[in-house]
Amino acid sequence: MSDTKQRLLDGAMDTLRKHGIAGVSARNIAGMAGVNQALIFYHFGSVDDLLVAACTAATGDRVAAYRERFATVGSLRELLDVGRALHEEERDLGNVAVLAQMLAGAQHDEKLARVTAEALGMWTAEIESVLHRVLTGSPFAEMADIPGLASAISVSFVGLELYEGVDRPGAQRAMAALEQLGALMEVVEELGPVARRALRSKINKVAARRP
Amino acid sequence: MSDTKQRLLDGAMDTLRKHGIAGVSARNIAGMAGVNQALIFYHFGSVDDLLVAACTAATGDRVAAYRERFATVGSLRELLDVGRALHEEERDLGNVAVLAQMLAGAQHDEKLARVTAEALGMWTAEIESVLHRVLTGSPFAEMADIPGLASAISVSFVGLELYEGVDRPGAQRAMAALEQLGALMEVVEELGPVARRALRSKINKVAARRP
DNA sequence: ACATAATTTGAGCGGTCGGTCAAACATCAG
DNA sequence: CTGATGTTTGACCGACCGCTCAAATTATGT
Numbered sequence: 001m002s003d004t005k006q007r008l009l010d011g012a013m014d015t016l017r018k019h020g021i022a023g024v025s026a027r028n029i030a031g032m033a034g035v036n037q038a039l040i041f042y043h044f045g046s047v048d049d050l051l052v053a054a055c056t057a058a059t060g061d062r063v064a065a066y067r068e069r070f071a072t073v074g075s076l077r078e079l080l081d082v083g084r085a086l087h088e089e090e091r092d093l094g095n096v097a098v099l100a101q102m103l104a105g106a107q108h109d110e111k112l113a114r115v116t117a118e119a120l121g122m123w124t125a126e127i128e129s130v131l132h133r134v135l136t137g138s139p140f141a142e143m144a145d146i147p148g149l150a151s152a153i154s155v156s157f158v159g160l161e162l163y164e165g166v167d168r169p170g171a172q173r174a175m176a177a178l179e180q181l182g183a184l185m186e187v188v189e190e191l192g193p194v195a196r197r198a199l200r201s202k203i204n205k206v207a208a209r210r211p
Numbered sequence: 212m213s214d215t216k217q218r219l220l221d222g223a224m225d226t227l228r229k230h231g232i233a234g235v236s237a238r239n240i241a242g243m244a245g246v247n248q249a250l251i252f253y254h255f256g257s258v259d260d261l262l263v264a265a266c267t268a269a270t271g272d273r274v275a276a277y278r279e280r281f282a283t284v285g286s287l288r289e290l291l292d293v294g295r296a297l298h299e300e301e302r303d304l305g306n307v308a309v310l311a312q313m314l315a316g317a318q319h320d321e322k323l324a325r326v327t328a329e330a331l332g333m334w335t336a337e338i339e340s341v342l343h344r345v346l347t348g349s350p351f352a353e354m355a356d357i358p359g360l361a362s363a364i365s366v367s368f369v370g371l372e373l374y375e376g377v378d379r380p381g382a383q384r385a386m387a388a389l390e391q392l393g394a395l396m397e398v399v400e401e402l403g404p405v406a407r408r409a410l411r412s413k414i415n416k417v418a419a420r421r422p
Numbered sequence: 423a424c425a426t427a428a429t430t431t432g433a434g435c436g437g438t439c440g441g442t443c444a445a446a447c448a449t450c451a452g
Numbered sequence: 453c454t455g456a457t458g459t460t461t462g463a464c465c466g467a468c469c470g471c472t473c474a475a476a477t478t479a480t481g482t
Contacts, residue, residue: 004459020319021232026440036461041441043459048440097318103373104315107308108231117377124381148388155385156363159370162314166328170335174366177359181392183417187410199398206394215429237470247431252471254429423482430477438469447460452453 005043007033012054017094021101024051052111055102059119062095063126070130076189079134080182084175087157096161103162124154140189143200216254218244223265228305232312235262263322266313270330273306274337281341287400290345291393295386298368307372314373335365351400354411 011033015024018032026047030037044050069086073079090096106113128150135141156178164171188196222244226235229243237258241248255261280297284290301307317324339361346352367389375382399407 002459021315022319025438027438037440038442038462039460046440100311100315100318103377104232104308104311106377107311108233113377120374120378120381145388145391148384148391151381151385152367152388152392155370155374155382155389156367157370158374159366159368162373163331163366163369166314166317166324167331170331170362171366173359174362177356177363178366180356180359180414180418181363183414184395186417187413190413202398202401203391203394206397207391213429236468238468248470249432249472250430258470425482426480428477428479431475433473433475435472436470439467440465442465443463445461445463447458449456449458451456 002043004035004039007035008040008043008050009054009057011035012050013058013098016051016054016098016101020097021105048109048111052115055098055112055115056118058095058098059115059122062090063119063122066123066126070126073130073134076134076138076140076182076186079130080179083153083157087161090161091164096165099158100162100165103158120154120158124150127153138189139191139193139196140185143188143196144185213254215246215250218246219251219254219261220265220268222246223261224269224309227262227265227309227312231308232316259320259322263326266309266323266326267329269306269309270326270333273301274330274333277334277337281337284341284345287345287349287351287393287397290341291390294364294368298372301372302375307376310369311373311376314369331365331369335361338364349400350402350404350407351396354399354407355396 008029011029011031012024014032015029019028024047026037026040029047029050030040040047040050044053066086069082070079073082090099102112102116102119106116128147131146131150131153135144135146160171160174160178163174188199191199219240222240222242223235225243226240230239235258237248237251240258240261241251251258251261255264277297280293281290284293301310313323313327313330317327339358342357342361342364346355346357371382371385371389374385399410402410
């Protein structure tokens with residue numbers, strides 16, 4: 001990767017972080033990167049393509065960071081702790097704003113939608129992988145639909161990140177409530193097999209009543 | 212409300228829905244509304260102020276619709292069903308895209324942040340109100356932190372709406388898993404007081420272990 | 423009918439946008 | 453050194469941006 005290309009990728013993400021999509025222009029990005037604005041078109045063809053390339057690279061880097069952090073997780077409680085730490089890390093890096101811009105842009109830009117879907121997919125796959133490792137052999141495994149659980153956690157974290165940028169106290173209340181669900185899962189893990197089967201059967205019965 | 216002002220408010224929301232924030236310009240909005248673009252500045256002072264006014268009015272209308280729909284809800288299961296119906300309604304109206312644009316814009320625009328926070332607050336307050344009504348007298352009430360639960364539901368729905376615009380299957384898996392949590396709540400409601408107190412105490416104990 | 427005020431119009435201002443281009447510059451093989 | 457190739461530069465283009473304004477039109481009170 002040539003120095004100029006990397007500077008432009010970084011400049012694009014910095015611009016998105018600091019000024020949002022409204023501040024993303026060839027001249028702003030080039031200024032942030034410290035290079036001539038015409039180089040954007042020489043190296044990436046268009047501002048849109050640069051933005052997509054920058055988002056792709058940045059989300060790839062972040063997923064790699066998640067994977068590294070998840071590698072040492074051995075229990076549900078550790079997973080929730082690492083999750084909270086990663087959440088705060090994302091906020092401090094300014095990536096919450098980036099995620100918001102990507103999700104918003106994905107609604108009307110096909111390329112951005114593909115990149116965003118890919119990022120969410122990788123992120124959810126990481127959660128699913130660590131959940132599978134943590135819960136395998138655990139009594140909870142027979143209770144849980146791991147892929148669904150991973151999606152639900154991923155969705156809740158997306159909501160949490162965006163919520164926090166707007167209503168911090170509400171996000172913290174929600175975080176506490178969601179962690180109580182984690183505690184509930186741990187309680188279920190402590191149930192004996194008879195009680196667990198009874199609980200599972202009751203949940204299935206209630207869920208089957210839905211239209 | 213004069214006809215022109217209303218047309219401009221509607222035109223602003225239609226533009227945001229159909230073309231996203233990138234398509235929001237005085238000429239586009241005026242074209243969508245079928246009025247002269249200079250009227251935006253005569254009636255609202257600036258494009259930004261029109262956008263904020265339009266978002267404020269639209270979210271107010273939607274919250275009123277939620278309140279009306281929640282009024283007939285009498286049980287947790289009904290609440291989940293109405294929630295799912297409202298979710299699909301939002302999607303069909305194109306309001307998912309609007310929410311995404313508001314959340315993204317709120318990251319860098321103070322006025323938009325205020326409007327968005329207000330909207331999320333009203334929406335969460337409605338959930339809290341109906342939850343309180345539905346769960347009061349229910350055995351589950353003594354289990355749940357209602358405000359935290361309302362925030363968690365609100366956060367999850369925000370995540371769900373944005374997720375659905377990008378990864379539909381993932382969102383549906385998450386929806387199913389979250390509804391299983393609803394089923395779990397109904398199961399808890401069927402527990403006797405002794406089992407419930409024991410469960411609550413275990414959850415508190417597990418939650419207390421967290422740093 | 424008339425004066426006054428509110429509303430609407432089309433033209434246009436200065437400025438920024440994405441993108442282009444010819445020329446300058448750097449690099450390196452022969 | 454020479455020529456070929458790849459990179460960088462600043463000037464520039466047409467389109468669109470938010471916004472203003474004087475003039476035209478419509479509504480209102482007397």
